Amino acid sequence: MTEEWVGGMVTDHGDGGPPTVEEWRPVSVPGRPAGFDDEGPIAYRTRFEDPRRDAEERALLECRGAYDRATFWINGARLGTNEPHFLPARLEFEPEPENELIVVCERPDSFAGIYETDEVPAHFGTPGIWWGVEIESRPAAFFRRVRARPRLGTNSDSKQSAGTAGATSTNASPDDAGAAIDVTLEIDAGEGVDDAVSLSLRPEGFRGGATMERIPVRVDAGQRTTVSKTLTIDEPSLWWPRGYGPQRRYTVRAKLGEEAVERTVGLRTVERDADGLLVNGRRVRARGFTRLPGGDPREDVDRAVDANATMLRARAHVPPREFYGACDDAGILVWQDLPATGTGSGSDFNLPIERGTELATALVEEYGRHPSLAMYGVYDRPMDPFAEPLGSGLLAKLALRYRVWRTSVDHGPATEIAESIPDDRPVVPTVGAPGTGADASHLALGWQYLEADDVDWLLETYPALHEVVGGFGAGSVATDDADPAAIPGIDPALLERRADDAETSQLDQARTLKTIAEALRRRSCGILTASTLRDSAPGGGMGVYTVDGEPKRAAEALARSFEPVQAVLDGPASPGTVGITLCNDTHDALEPIVGWRAGDSTETERVSVGPLETAAVGTVRIPKDAEQVDLEVAVDGRKIRNSYEL
Incomplete structure (x- = not known):
């Protein structure tokens, strides 16, 4: 397919025809073009040749990451729509020798998540084709959808010995009940089919038994049919988080004639109790970072591994499939949020429940097969009682207690959305500051209020805050010539109050994160993520890495604090x-x-x-x-x- 794209603002949606664009200009696809009015619909256009080798084949368009409501036009005819962006659009069309594709992208009416905040650059939320477009030739009969969902037996008694008993680090389900993979195939028959689908299962990268099944298929030309099969594994090998065992997976391959599709899955269970997460019936400590959009997700996973993380939280956005593939490979647990946050200027405290439920269902459908997906979050920071910062000392502690006392948040909509999510993974309805009554805490000691050394006082005053921590951190600048006012997600007054130059700000950030992380570890916090892994823009930010991936002082500090076995001080390092x-x-x-x-x-x-x-x-x-x-x-x-x- 051609790599040449142009884009422009839509001035008229047209009356049943393609949209009108006043001015087309070259753009990069995939990407997030800057300079457009990101509030209005933006159209993207390219031209391509017939992808088929002969007339018996069929042409298929697949578009991933068209944010967020996308309408597709080919050769002046409306082909279809797709929403949300993280569900790929798969549309068949009848090509001509030369073809024109127009994709119109619009912002969502709700659930824009992190993109409606000032924590990422404004152009991050520009409607566009973020992840890619493929136009390909398919055989007359092809798999329109292949779904593989693993199931692993669980034992309710496993929690009683979560620290040492249960599954081994390589195989056996917690109750030795074996495992199964439910495979669903949707076949689109452009010509009549009287054949059988070959369905195979093989271990990926380790020794183990492989199986093969044949499923008879009979369907008339022009029809679609769905067939299902459950593949069983008597002695399954399990997927584990890094540091707790190998990342074993299985590949399911479906073949019909010349058409072949593969799906790779992992077998594991995830539960949550008062002490944190149980994976495959055994206790694991989840420690890591929140992650913002932008950059290569695979490189971010590598950075998390370098920092001894076992978890990444996709905060208020949905990342591409490459992120999940990298986390599967590395053994990084994923805390996946819905795109909902209360920190944006256009945020709505009353979450649209129906829309939230639809998005949750879409998330489960698209990413549910990945073993790294460990838990869901619904609503990030519904309100911030400390938007007006506090200082330090006794009076600041009294002021903090007063704000905690007076704060009230309605968790009903987030809880209702959370209840709609399948119970095979834990769900955190809300993440919020002290006083919001959230299910997971966001701590801003040493940044918005008090000092990092006050962490023990805060956790003793409000013990529930250390059970699940969805974020804690402080900002820093990357260079001395950075303008704090131009850095997304940074309050310049907070930064200038704590440091005069890049070196001092990075030292302060490192000390703050280290102090809080180690205090949480001393209290055996089961789930903790620092804010954040990498800056979203040049100049600095809340990340422990710069936007280009260079480590700040805090990256090494937290890598040491996150060592699985580590000695830490019980208080400030002072005489x-x-x-x-x-x-x-x-x-x-x-x-x-x-x-x-x-x-x-x-x-x-x-x-x-x-x-x-x-x-x-x-x-x-x-x-x-x-x-x-x-x-x-x-x-x-x-x-x-x-x-x-x-």
Whole structure:
């Protein structure tokens, strides 16, 4: 297909015909072109030749990521519409030797999510073809839809021994009930079919049994039919989050004549209780980052792995399929939000329930087969009681308690939408600040209110805040010449209050995130995501990586804080006596040697810590002239370091 596209603002939708565009100009597809009025419909046009090799074949258009309501025209005829953008449009058409395609993209009426906020550049929400268009030739009879959904047995008793019992790290379902993959095939017959579909199942990248089935198909020309088959696996190999086992998957292949389609799935269960997540009946610690749109999603997954993350939260937006493929490969759990947030200027506290339910259903349909998809979120930060920041000290704590007391949020619509989502994965109806009564907390210590060192006071005052943490962080600039007022998602006054230059702002960001992350780990927080993985624009932002993927100081700091086995200080690194806690997020009982150095003083201690537990190590005396405190854990032939600048 041609790579040459033009785009322009729609001035007239036309009376049954293609839209009118006043001026066409070259654009890149896929992409988010800047410079258009992103409030109005935008049309995109290209020309292409007949993709078929002979007249018996059929022409099919597939468009992914046409944001958000898309209407398709080919050769002046309206072909169809598609919504929402994360569901691919698949439309058949009768081609001519030379063809013209026009795609009209419009903003959604509701559920714009992160794109209606100032946390990403304005052009991120420009209606456009974000992910790609393919025009291809298909045989006369082809698979219009192939759906593969895995099912794995669960054991209600698994929670009683979630730390050590249950499935092994490679195979066996939690109750040894085996597994099944339900396959549904929709066949579009341009010519009569009296044949059989070959359906095979093979392990992907590991040894295991393969199976093959044949499903008879008989359908008249011009008709469609749907056939289903359940493939069973007696001794399944499971998909695990990174650090807890291998990422085993299976590929289902359906073949009819020359037509062949594959779907890759993973087998695992996900549950949530008061202590966090259970995957395949075993406790796992989910720690990681929120992620904003933009950039290569596969590279962002690599960055998360480098930072020792086990989870990424797609905050108030839906990423492309490449994101999920990368998370499946890497063993990264995904917390997938609906595109709903209360932080935008056009946000609506009264979520449209019917529309939210439709979007949730679409999410399950499109991404439900991915083993990395671990949980859903509905509504991000319905309101912010700390939009007017607080300082620090006793008066600020009193003011915070007052704002928490007076804040009230109606969670009814978000809860109703959450109840419509299938129960095979946990759902978090709301994420919000202290006082909003949200199901997961968003913490802004050291940024909007108080200091990072006040985290223990906050969590002791409001213990529920540490159960599930959907975001915490602080901003920083990438360079000294960055203009804070031009950085999306940054309040310039907050940044200027805390730092004068890039180096200081990045040090402050690193210290803030490290302090909060380690306080949450000391309290065995089961699910925590820092805000955010990568900046959305040049100059800086809330990310621990710049928009170009360069690590800031906070990236290394959190990578150390997120080490599965790590020693952390119990309080601020300042002259005096501070306790040390050993955190163990693994399934193994350990007896490492923990060492620490402050000034000229060095000590070591052998410590026993159980699986998924913490243990007190001792205390470090920090002299007044010390510049840094260093901790070290020696375990399994590896030395894991942590450090604190005074």
